[in-house]
Amino acid sequence: MPHIADREPAASAKSASTTQGISLASVSGTWDWLHKSESQQGDLRIEQEEWQLSQKGRKLSGHYLRQVTMLSRDQKPYRCNGMLGFVVTSRVQVDGQRIGDQIDLRELSVEKEQSPCDDTIPPLRSYQGLLQGDRLLLQFPGGSEQLVYRTSERVVSPLTPMEGGGREVLTDAERNLGGVWDWQTEAKVSTDGEGDLHSEKEEWHLVDLDGKLAGYFDRVVERRRLRGVFPCTGSQVMRSQTRYTLRGRRTGEQLFLNEVDYKSEPSPCENGGRRLDSYRGTLLPLGQLLLEWSGGQQILRRRSSERKP
Secondary structure: OOOOOOOOOOOOOOOOOOOOOOOOOOEEEEEEEEEEEEEEEEEOEEEEEEEEEEEEEEEEEEEEEEEEEEEOEEEEEEOOOOEEEEEEEEEEEEEEEEOEEEEEEEEEEEEEEEOOOOOOOOOOOEEEEEEEEEEEEEEEEEEEEEEEOOOOOOOOOOOOOOOOOOOOOEEEEEOOEEEEEEEOOOOOOOOOOOOEEEEEEEEEEEEOOOOEEEEEEEEEEEEEEEOOOOOOOOOEEEEEEEEEEEEEEEEEEEEEEEEEEEEOOOOOOOOOOOOOOOEEEEEOOOOOOEEEEEEEEEEEOHHHHHHHO
């Protein structure tokens, strides 16, 4: 059976790490929080927050971006979107005050991107915080979380709270995107009124030279008509294959890719209606790559033979 998307649960308690030996005169800057857990169905749940805070005297203001990524571990698609993963993103405005190492914050408003997998609007929270060196422990009704101050050495937060407060850090080998990545959809009935079976598959080949990216991906689209034939082929099957050339860059676990050219196999059904697109991506645990583009989101999986040790 397909997955049913989990609703975001009430906030749960997260582990706190040890205090670092520095003191911040101002909390102005960027703070990160990253947490990995399992859903009740055993799927991977990744929660990430990026806080932008500004301090003027005692007064605090700012916002944070929150992204929740759900990834299927048993290769069963979610009912809400028919894919093996989905992402929910929201932006929350906050203000508050600081007295010594005590922090008080409250959420003012929430803007949430539309998602077929989660249409809930969470209630506004209030936080009581304690500044511990370069860590900020925030407590709220039902739980707590610890933010880490971002420095030049922490371009992307490497912390994943684990049992016992340990760290999980992606190695340089794991960050390197070189290799083969796969994406595909299961055959499904198209929504164009014709009742055809529609499937898509992509095979990505990337080269990563110290963050400079190049490569290509082959996209194969197949439609199978259950009744009658396609006029352009005279058969029940219509298939197209296109190769897109890619260029881009990677910084840490974040990447940008541009399609710079494409070439299609000759086909009587080709209409030349393609356009070039750009991608923003995030490297995820378990050899997965989240890509966002103008048409939505997709999750690539590193081919098992290409996975880093």
